[in-house]
Amino acid sequence: MTEVGRTAILRAARRAFARKPYAEVTLRGIAADANVSASLIVKHFGGKESLFDTVADFREAAELLLAAPNEELGRHAVQTLVRWRRDNGLDLLVRVIFAAGIGDERVLIRDRFTDQVVRGFAERLAGEHVDLRAELIAAQLLGLGAAMAVDRTGPTASADLDLIADLYAPGVQALITG
Template sequence: MTDASRPAIVKAARRAFARQPYDAVTLRGIAAEAGVSASLIVKHFGGKEALFDHVADFSDAAELLLSAPDSELGRHAVETLIRWRRETETDLLLRVVFAIGVGDERKLMRERFHDQVLRAFADRLTGERTAVRAELIVAQLLGLGAALAVGKEGPTATADPALIAELYGPGIQALVISTNGT
């Protein structure tokens, strides 16, 4: 698989699984959108179920977002989210929003998001109310992801990632580090 085809397949699969029920998604449809053959998808992902499994996995996103010391985590998470979107034209977390509907596959995606992202942030935090603080951090990141997706050419989407991190990061950082232990 070429370096360009794997991200194209994943992007097309994320879009397909977000927009349609699992049973309605076909490898041929994903392949057509990705500009590859369905057999290439099978060769490298092992089929629709394995491809969905890959799409529903948020562990890499959590690892990227959390790969900074606590003192820099808010800024880092914001810059990482923005840079990822610009480099891949996808969002690290936003696909979970499309899992709000019914169906076992959507429930699985929400459960994985909870286990792999929310729990990872909560486990990283110290002090009290770590679960609530983690949810609020992730909510802010989802909100930023939505703003970037909606306003693709707007001021936030085109601003320097360091500037957005400087403006948006402190709100997240306040939830990471608490001066009174709460």
């Protein structure tokens, strides 16, 4: 499967699982949205359950965002988030926003986000209010991701990566250093 096909499937699956209860999501619907066959999804992801597990897994996002020493972590996280969206047409984190509704699958997405991303940041922090600061770091990164998702042709979408990091990362870094 090409990376384009994988990206299209994941994008369609993220939309489907975020907007509908798990029981209403079908591989055929995801396939139609991704412009691929349902059998291709089964071949590469297994069934609906394993595709959902892929969508609900934030480990890769956490690993990418946290792959820098604390002194550089704010800038690194901002640049990683922007670069990932630009390179892959997907956001690392925003799918959790669409899991705000009710339903066991949405709770699972939120719980995994908290366990894998928020707690990943919390484990790196020292000092007071570690849990609150970690949640605020995640909130700032989600805000940046949401801004890029909402206005795909606006200033954030096209601004120089270093300029975005120069403007945005100090707020994230302040939460990291406390």
